[in-house]
Amino acid sequence: MLLQLTLFLGFAALGILLQRRADGDRLRDLAWVASFWTITPLIVLVTFLRLRLDDELVRALVASVVACYLVIALAYLYAFLVAGERDERGALVLGGAFGNTVFIGYPLAHLAFGQTGFTLAVLYDRLSLLFPMTSVSTVIARLHGNRQVDVARDQRLRAILLNPPAWALVAAVALRLAGVHPRLDWVNETLAYAISAWGFLLLGLALPLDRIEHDRQEVARAAGVLAIKFGASPLVLYLCGRAIGADIPPTFYLMAAMPAAFHLLVLARVYDVRPALMRLLVVGSTVPGVVAVAVGVAIFR
Numbered sequence: 172m173l174l175q176l177t178l179f180l181g182f183a184a185l186g187i188l189l190q191r192r193a194d195g196d197r198l199r200d201l202a203w204v205a206s207f208w209t210i211t212p213l214i215v216l217v218t219f220l221r222l223r224l225d226d227e228l229v230r231a232l233v234a235s236v237v238a239c240y241l242v243i244a245l246a247y248l249y250a251f252l253v254a255g256e257r258d259e260r261g262a263l264v265l266g267g268a269f270g271n272t273v274f275i276g277y278p279l280a281h282l283a284f285g286q287t288g289f290t291l292a293v294l295y296d297r298l299s300l301l302f303p304m305t306s307v308s309t310v311i312a313r314l315h316g317n318r319q320v321d322v323a324r325d326q327r328l329r330a331i332l333l334n335p336p337a338w339a340l341v342a343a344v345a346l347r348l349a350g351v352h353p354r355l356d357w358v359n360e361t362l363a364y365a366i367s368a369w370g371f372l373l374l375g376l377a378l379p380l381d382r383i384e385h386d387r388q389e390v391a392r393a394a395g396v397l398a399i400k401f402g403a404s405p406l407v408l409y410l411c412g413r414a415i416g417a418d419i420p421p422t423f424y425l426m427a428a429m430p431a432a433f434h435l436l437v438l439a440r441v442y443d444v445r446p447a448l449m450r451l452l453v454v455g456s457t458v459p460g461v462v463a464v465a466v467g468v469a470i471f472r
Contacts, residue, residue, distance in 0.1 A: 182368045186375020199376040203441045206369055211305050212339035217355050218297050219343030228294070230417035235299040237415075238408040238427065243268040243307075245407070246399055253392050261315025262445035263392060265438065266452035267399040269308045270429030272296040275457065279429075279464045280422050291422035299426065306336045308438060316442025373437045393451050400456055401428050425464070430456035 189198050246267030250260040270276065273296055280292035300307050405427045412419040431453045439449035 178368065180371070182371040183375040186372045187380070188375075189372075190376050190380065195376070199373070199437070200441055202369070202373055202376055203437055206373065207305060207309065208335050210365055210369055212335040215297070215336045215339040216343050217358050218293075219340060220346060220351065220353060221355055227418060230415060231412065231419050231423060232294070232298050234411040234415055234417040234419060235295060235408060235423055235427070236301050238404070238411040239268075239299050241407050241411070242399065242404045242427075245403060246396070249395055249399060253395065257315050258317050258443065258445050259392075259448065261311060262439060262448045262452065263396055264311055264315070265308055265435045265444065266393070266431045266449065266456070267396040268311075269304055269432045269435060270400065270404070270426065271432040271457065272299075272304070272426050272429050273432075275433075275461060276426050276429045279461070280425055283425060283464060283467070284422050288422045288425075291420050292426055295423050295426040299423075302334075302337050302340060304432070305434065306334045308432075308435065310334070312438040312442040312444050316438075316444045318441065318443040373434070376437070376440075389448060389451070393448065393455060396431075396452055397456050397459075400431065401460070404428055428460070430460035 189195060192198065243264065246264045247260075249267065250263040254260045254263055272292065276292050276296060277289060280288040284291070296304070405424045408419060408424060408427045411417075431449075433453065435449055436446070436453055438444060439446040
């Protein structure tokens with residue numbers, strides 16, 4: 172574990188060094204496109220080909236899917252009420268709707284609930300939006316950002332459909348229905364290391380390095396996003412579970428309340444969706460979120 176952590180922090184440091192180069196913006200764009208078009212679709216394909224579900228988990232996942240999209244709608248409503256510019260609205264929606272269920276969620280779930288919690292965290296991460304999280308969040312960033320990278324923001328249908336992780340999901344489901352059940356354990360483990368290292372490299376490339384400056388109104392709007400992330404999101408999941416009679420695992424509630432995802436920093440820089448505000452949302456949610464879980468585990472375990 173210590174070796175893995177050292178490796179990942181090394182990739183983050185490498186990303187920061189590359190960001191300081193004259194062609195840092197181009198390198199960040201290339202790294203993101205490579206991840207979105209190659210590594211992420213492969214992970215989605217392998218995960219869904221290996222997946223095994225029972226009826227109880229299916230009901231919990233249905234409740235999670237409904238809850239996640241209701242939280243996205245709630246984040247949109249909040250953003251339209253408090254922000255007037257498209258890119259700021261996009262940042263608020265992304266920060267309120269998409270949690271760090273991988274880099275923070277996996278280890279915290281293992282810390283709080285052991286190996287069972289870790290397994291459920293992976294399941295939630297892959298299925299709580301039905302489509303991969305990067306697919307949905309990238310569409311939102313494309314539509315609200317000020318930069319055109321792979322799809323112009325006025326091509327809304329193309330921005331939604333040009334989505335390799337979503338294609339990989341459809342392909343995996345089709346293969347499963349056709350009776351294909353390959354043993355891909357070693358591939359899955361290799362991809363897990365690859366996406367973790369690449370993710371930290373992208374984090375280093377995307378982390379805004381300019382001076383932190385935020386006015387009171389922006390901080391207040393960010394606080395509203397954190398209320399959605401830590402309070403409304405698990406509450407909506409609870410209500411959805413009650414509505415359909417699903418027994419929601421505690422790990423799912425933890426995942427629903429995860430701080431804003433690291434990859435949102437990448438999206439914010441690549442598509443120019445208020446990077447400084449996104450940094451505030453990610454850092455401002457990650458620190459209290461991690462501390463809260465660590466303290467809770469120390470008290471109740």
